[in-house]
Amino acid sequence: MKSTEFDLEIGFSLGSNLGDRLENLKAATKCLLSFPEARLAEQSSVYETEPIGVRPEHAHLQFLNAVIIIRSSWPVEPWLAKVGAIEAELARDRIEDRCAPRTMDIDILYAGNSCIDSGGLVVPHPRWAQRRFVVQPLADVRPDLILPGAGKTVREILNALPPGERCVVFAENW
Numbered sequence: 356m357k358s359t360e361f362d363l364e365i366g367f368s369l370g371s372n373l374g375d376r377l378e379n380l381k382a383a384t385k386c387l388l389s390f391p392e393a394r395l396a397e398q399s400s401v402y403e404t405e406p407i408g409v410r411p412e413h414a415h416l417q418f419l420n421a422v423i424i425i426r427s428s429w430p431v432e433p434w435l436a437k438v439g440a441i442e443a444e445l446a447r448d449r450i451e452d453r454c455a456p457r458t459m460d461i462d463i464l465y466a467g468n469s470c471i472d473s474g475g476l477v478v479p480h481p482r483w484a485q486r487r488f489v490v491q492p493l494a495d496v497r498p499d500l501i502l503p504g505a506g507k508t509v510r511e512i513l514n515a516l517p518p519g520e521r522c523v524v525f526a527e528n529w
Contacts, residue, residue: 367461369460463480
């Protein structure tokens with residue numbers, strides 16, 4: 356059931372390593388904000404990152420990653436279908452290889468203080484805290500946030516990540 360207030364904060368992670376990567380991030384953001392039930396709260400810088408867990412032939416395809424924070428009058432559950440539709444609209448080709456290159460990858464990182472594991476939706480995202488390409492942009496916009504089950508702030512988690520994973524600012528204002 357829809358609320359009339361934009362009272363739920365939802366964090367989305369965006370990533371692209373095919374095509375015009377920055378335009379893909381902009382298009383995904385525009386699509387997410389096209390719903391009257393959504394308002395942009397904040398967006399991180401865009402970071403260029405190395406692909407993780409890809410086949411050797413795709414290792415040269417660098418990602419652009421960002422986080423956007425939306426205030427929503429919808430609960431989080433309807434967003435899962437919306438995210439899938441947006442990825443499809445932006446030519447995301449889902450194949451068996453989950454680490455294959457993609458024009459767009461959108462993950463729901465968190466939704467307020469919700470803990471959900473139902474119908475394909477897992478919130479907070481189960482691997483968010485292990486991925487510098489998620490934690491760094493999230494730290495841009497919510498450094499003091501403590502996600503359910505984390506026990507530490509986003510900034511503390513970022514500072515505890517092992518060095519080595521390349522994550523450099525590509526664009527501050529996009």
